[in-house]
Amino acid sequence: xxxxxELGVPMRVSSGPAIQHAGDLAAVLSSLEEGEVLFIDxxxxxxxxxxxxxxxAMEDFRVDIVVGKGPGANAIPLTLPPFTVVxxxxxxxxxxxxxxxxFGFTGHLDYYEPxxxxxxxxxxxxxxxxxxxxxxxSEIARRSRGTPRISNRLLRRVRDWAQxxxxxxxxHEAAMAALAVYxxxxxxxxxxxRAVLQALVTRFSGQPVGLxxxxxxxxxxxxxxxxxxxxxxxxxxxxxxxxxxRMATPGAWEHFGLTPxxxxxxxxxxxxxxx
Numbered sequence: 314x315x316x317x318x319e320l321g322v323p324m325r326v327s328s329g330p331a332i333q334h335a336g337d338l339a340a341v342l343s344s345l346e347e348g349e350v351l352f353i354d355x356x357x358x359x360x361x362x363x364x365x366x367x368x369x370a371m372e373d374f375r376v377d378i379v380v381g382k383g384p385g386a387n388a389i390p391l392t393l394p395p396f397t398v399v400x401x402x403x404x405x406x407x408x409x410x411x412x413x414x415x416f417g418f419t420g421h422l423d424y425y426e427p428x429x430x431x432x433x434x435x436x437x438x439x440x441x442x443x444x445x446x447x448x449x450x451s452e453i454a455r456r457s458r459g460t461p462r463i464s465n466r467l468l469r470r471v472r473d474w475a476q477x478x479x480x481x482x483x484x485h486e487a488a489m490a491a492l493a494v495y496x497x498x499x500x501x502x503x504x505x506x507r508a509v510l511q512a513l514v515t516r517f518s519g520q521p522v523g524l525x526x527x528x529x530x531x532x533x534x535x536x537x538x539x540x541x542x543x544x545x546x547x548x549x550x551x552x553x554x555x556x557x558x559r560m561a562t563p564g565a566w567e568h569f570g571l572t573p574x575x576x577x578x579x580x581x582x583x584x585x586x587x588x
Contacts, residue, residue: 329358347394356400424459521558
């Protein structure tokens with residue numbers, strides 16, 4: 314949206330799963346205006362025939378439309394106006410190298426800092442008509458994993474709590490109470506995150522655990538653990554991947570008020586509020 318706004322041109326939005334046939338891509342490309350920005354979300358999920366057509370479109374600004382079948386089929390070249398392609402993905406490793414190399418610039422979006430998330434929360438609160446104190450915004454921002462989408466989701470839950478159980482103001486007390494109800498602790502860990510860490514720390518006594526065994530211990534699918542839970546825990550340094558399996562780091566033990574291989578230490582943490 315920023316790129317199309319700076320260029321002063323329209324933007325077309327699509328996604329990889331929505332473009333599964335070469336004809337679908339040809340229809341989208343042929344309808345683009347000159348200079349228009351085509352944004353493809355989840356671009357790593359494009360089908361292989363679609364990727365091959367996109368190669369030619371990006372390099373030569375043309376697509377070949379195949380008319381007919383068998384020996385009588387003809388390829389009709391269709392010239393395209395100049396356009397800009399922007400692709401987004403959270404799994405760049407799944408992008409074929411020929412597709413990735415055809416982009417003139419590859420950027421990486423980093424996570425937001427808490428101070429930046431506070432600005433996002435202030436704007437979102439004004440749109441929701443919620444009076445949000447700075448202390449509450451800071452508390453929500455610290456538990457949002459550096460992601461504005463999570464900040465906005467937690468803000469709406471704080472708004473609900475403040476309106477139903479509180480004074481209607483999003484103050485620090487309302488934020489703490491709402492986050493406790495939804496089991497988001499001081500590090501931004503939710504119920505499933507803590508279940509995984511607790512299994513590693515207590516049930517398996519800190520020993521390496523295979524992914525399927527860990528998933529069975531917490532009652533989830535291995536794919537859920539690997540794609541939903543692990544990335545944040547790895548980024549925060551709470552678990553480690555080893556050749557023998559997943560292990561809890563000293564930071565995970567400390568989060569639960571425990572010492573590695575020992576018992577509960579002084580000042581054990583409240584797992585609900587993170588206090």
